[in-house]
Structure formats: C-alpha cells, structure tokens
Amino acid sequence: MCNYKLMNKFLKEFKDRGFFYQCTNEEELSSLMDKEKIKAYIGFDCTAESLHVGSLLQIMCLRLLQKNGHRPIVLLGGGTTRIGDPSGKDKTRKILNEEEIEKNIKNIKNILKKFLDNDNPETKPIFVNNYTWLKNLNYISFLRDIGKHFTINRMLTFDSVKLRLDREQSLSYMEFNYMILQAYDFLELSKKENCVLQIGGSDQWGNIVNGVELIKRYSNKQSYGLTTPLITLATGAKMGKSENGAIWLDEKFLSAYDYWQFWRNTDDRDVVKFLKNFTDIEIEDIKKVENNNINDLKILLANKTTSMLHGNEAAKNSEQAAKEAFSGNSLGSSLPSVKVNSQNIDNKLDIIDLIILSKLEKSKSEIRRLIKGNAVKINDKVVSDEKLIIENEFFNENYLKLSIGKKRHIKIELD
C-alpha cells in the first residue's frame, strides 16, 4: 500500500471511483505513472455482437486513462474468442465461426469509439486484434519459447481452472491454454507497443498475473496488472444481466430510451456508487449532491450515462418521453415508435397481432396471459378483451400509445 495522498492522480481517482480491486505492484505503478505517460490495455471478448453494461466499467477505465493523459490500447480478442475463456464460465462456450467474430469485432470497435476520445493524438486509443499475431503461431516454437515458462502445477491452481475441476465440469485442453495466450498477448503488446499495464475484471487476475510474469521472464521487463471488482447490484445479481435480455450498448439491440430506463430504475442503494462508477461527474461534485432527492439522482445518472453513449439529444428525449409516459395522461409522443401499415388496420388487426407487430412480445400465449393480468394498455386504458380489434379511432394524430406493464411503452405510428 502506498500513501494515499502521494498516490498518482490516475490511481487515486481509480480508487475513489471504486474501480480498484487488486494491483500487482501499486507503489511502483503509481510512481511510474507519475513519471511518464504510459500505455495500458484492456481486452474485450468478442463472443457477442455487442457489448453490454457488464463491460462498462472497463470502458470507464479507458476513459479515465485518457483523462489523465495515458494512452489506452483496446485489444479485441479475435484470436482468443476462437478459444473461449474459461474464467467465470462454468460451461464451455460455443465456438463462433470466422465471419461472426469479424462482424462482432467491427461492432464492438464502433461502440468503444463512441465512448473514447479519438482526436487527441497523444491519447487516442490503439485498436489491436490479437488474431493478427495468434493466427501465425508455430506450435513447436511457441511451446519452446513461451510454454517453457509455464508450469502445469501452477496453472492448475488458478481459479478459472480449479473451479471447473472442482465442479466436475470438463475443461478442454483448448480452454486450458487460454491463459497462456492471454499472457502472450500482454507480452506481444509489451514488445510492440511498449505497453506496461493490463487492466481487467477481477476474474482476469490470474490471466493478468501470468502475463506480467511471462514478460518478466521473457524480456526481463517490469509490467503491471490492475483489476476492477465485479460490480454486483445491491440485490446480489450480476450487473446488466436481466432475463429479458442483457443491457446492450448497441442501439440496434436496446434503444436509447430503454438504456435510459435501465439507469433510471437503479436500486436506491446503488445510485451513488453508479454515479462514481459510470459517469464522469467529479467525485467532489458527487459528494455535494449525494443527499439530494434519490429520484433526481437517478435521473441524473440516467442522463449522464445515456448521453455518454447515445448523445445529449437522446438523453433529453428519453427523459422527456419518460416524463410523459409516467405522468399518466399524456400520450408519450417522444417514445420510441414502431410504424404500422394503415392497411393492417382496415384488415381488422387485433390487439394480439398488434403487440406481435410492435415486437414487444413474440408469444401469443404470453400476450394472452398479459391481457388476463390487466397488463396491456392502449392509450393508458386497460385492454381486457384479447380479441379487441384495433380501430382507426384509437389513433390520435396518427399514433397510439401501447403499454405492457408499467414500464414498457411504445408508440405505434400509422404509416
């Protein structure tokens, strides 16, 4: 532990914001970062087409690096995604094919660009794909040069491995090698980019330490690892994993309005923590407002997080739409909308089909259940007849408001 007051500015804020979990050598890292601007990397898995809020803390770390003049390297795991990280997974991941991974990489890169400053030449992110070096590895020489630095004895002690074995779940040799490849990534970045720091989630600790040690042994250079805690909700659930779908960062999968809603619905106990974790508001400023009305804080949180990703405009619209949708008697003209061909109305479209068209639900049985439970509303009036035919009169100025439950609202527009 080094003296908090003397600590490097980046590290200090890193801690103040609750990003800190473990560090391989805090004191040295602190003085190194005081002395020079460094390059640090975070790896992103490309298993999914988009990132979700589970990766947001890592993204905030990248932003914090930039804020302090350091340069982030974003490693997209095009190679390692082909293997699958066993950490934190109790089952073997499904293996994706080449095109899927390439597509995912492109998407994820675009999302990250939204969060990062791409203009400042000193700090703009360096994007790398580890497939570029992993694909050409020669097995024999890799084993000789890199493999010799790893002992099975030690690898077996890592949580990612141990957990699987303890739980009697299979761990393939392929996955077993994941940590070596990740260590190799760090070595590669150390050589190529002079990267000295890897940041990752706490579940990456083992992989990161391996990298630090490999670099030490291979090129006798000092590098560092820094991990962030796993963010759990006050209820104990993992962040961003709602059953109804993860909280995606890509607008294609989750509208700005729904993203805003996600933050607006934060548990009371998490609000201040999230303001620190997921907004740029200075710590001192958060302290000033942290006793304000809890719902105002939630709106603040929602606005900041949404504008960071989708822009100010989108955040304002979402706030406006929410106001209208929840105040009751307004028709929510700024809600996200779905267009419906007016011919459908003439053809006696019923409520069930309307909901299917709106994509709010896809199972007719489920919709029937919802109607029975008084969950479906048109223009704030409960629909109790599952055979209700949608009439032209329902549309005010070309649109109607369709609601499922208290929180899902959508505008149906005539086309």
Add this chain to the structure above:
RNA sequence: GGAGGGGUUCCAGAGCGGUCAAAUGGGGCGGGCUGUAAACCCGUUGACUUCGGUCUUCGAAAGUUCGAAUCUUUCCCCCUCCA
C-alpha cells in the same frame, strides 16, 4: 480399453410405467403496495387455440406397452476410478 455414476423445462434440482407440460427453489414476467426504488403479498412462467381442447418437450434413435421422462436396445456426450 475396463468398472461405476450421470444427461429433465431459463438455471439448480425432484420425478423413476398412467393422476406429468413435469414437485421445489432461484430467476423472469404481470398485478397490488410505493417513489418508474427496495422489502413484502398475490398471480404467472412450452406453443397454438373457435378457451372445448390440440400439438411439441425430459441427450438421440429404435423398441416393449392400451399408455414411457420413467422399462429394453443401440448410439452420442459428461464425470469418477482403474489401465
């Protein structure tokens, strides 16, 4: 290669010939209370339905039976021990 254990609905996990669309818990969804919070209470949780039912599901296929998640055979996969 040998011996044993196992694969059940979103997850965990019961069922071991009909009463099984499958206990229980978790999660999800909806309703109530509230603050678009938490906690709590209630309902619901395969699909389709003219609400009478109909269809598809218990690793895969074939079989026994009036009837199978449950029995038999083969195959696939996982785990443990032995070689």
